[in-house]
Amino acid sequence: MHISRKPLSRRTVLKGMGVTIALPLLDAMAPASRAWASAAPAPKTRVVTIEMVHGCAGSTALGESKNLWAPSAVGADFDVSAGILSPLDAYKDHLTIVSNTDVHNAEAFTPPEIGGDHFRSAAVYLTQTHPKQTQGSDIHAGTSFDQICAQTFGQESPIPSMQLCIENIDQAGGCFYGYSCVYTDSISWKSPTEPLPMIRDPRIVFDQLFGVGATPAARAARRRRDRSVLDWVTESTGRLKAELGSADRARLDDYLQDVREIEQRIQKVEAHNLSGEPRELPAAPIGVPDSYDEHVKLMFDLQALAFASDLTRVFAFKMSRDVSNRVYPETGVTTGFHIASHHQEKEEKILDFAKINKYHVSLLPYFLDKLKRMNDGDASLLDNTLIIYGSPMGNPNVHNHKRCPLLLLGHAGGRVKGHLHLKAPDKTPMANVMLAALQTLGVDKESFGDSSGVFALDGGAAASRTARG
8 A cells, every 4th residue: 555645646657768658547646545535536537529420220210110229218228239239238337328319510501512411521520510611721610529628628638639530531622512621531620710630540649648759750760779668668667666555556567568568559550561461451551450440449449548647538539431431341241331321221231231330339348348447546437438429420321410320428427327318309409419418527518519408418307308499
């Protein structure tokens, strides 16, 4: 047990030449030992906002009738053992499903916007604002959910927020239907005119988190000289361990082992991609795995490490890009993602599309497991995190934005109880749910996007007063 009059600072780091490794929360960071003090550090809520493009098979008439996304029962007595959400069955206590919400601002408002749903939807998801149709520099949308969080409480951490993606991004020029590509590329907007770039390469995320080198050249040189960032901090690690109790030493060892394991996986990807072997994604950065599954899990691992060390408390994560035709062999569906989404309302094709939706959802438990295993004071990181997963599109076959898929995971520091299926009244804006989530996180806002009220995340009476008139 660690007992000290002068607790270890939460901002204590392990330092070496060009490397800075932040630490997880340790007992030594409390004002005194947990056995003697009641003033342990207050838990900080973390936020992850995840977009999956192309809507959902559950948003079709067939999908609704078969409960492919939303369970038949509302309230706490719901069943997700079948359908797209079945991979989350073990996490029902941390799951809040909000079904039947619309994203009106992703619809076409004028004739020239008709058909351009794929090229404006991403910009609407977290802003709930209709973007200006332009291919020039006069872009305009709204400030996104994640950036409101970053501006409210993200400033308390070294990195206010991070923005990650899986698919390739253009970040320049015009896309189709009169929209700038930045609308398609990013879900994170610092202001209505400032979309933030998304990071695709796990190596770049790793190096940013651990302060590895001041420039790309310095980082490349360090990787050539050393096998691990941990080699640079051996001395400071030894000094710190001498001051810690046995429980803290074990926690530190587990954390550093995680850092090393993730670094080794990134190195393995880089070695394969530099080997001259044919790549499935030849144009992708060297640190990007060809495997979608591996790429997503690496990004989830990096987010968990960032939360554990309190380097950042806010992530936006774009798991695909509109009109992507990536094939997911794990699903048994050989049709590309975008083509599969245009299922022509045929049952067999809708069910194939549902397999792709289910595969994407099946990757979430990997992240949830990781967060659940990580202590964060008297709770787990999962208990202190709010994850929002959804899409701004409903039935992709007709490019509509009704009955859009949306769910929340985690307890947000005890403020979201979970184990609920909440079905919104018809025409309820998704913005109402996001406004409720912001208020739950302590953000002082009375409106968000096209919100018409505050959706009751506990299933209370306010949930019935949120529909658009």
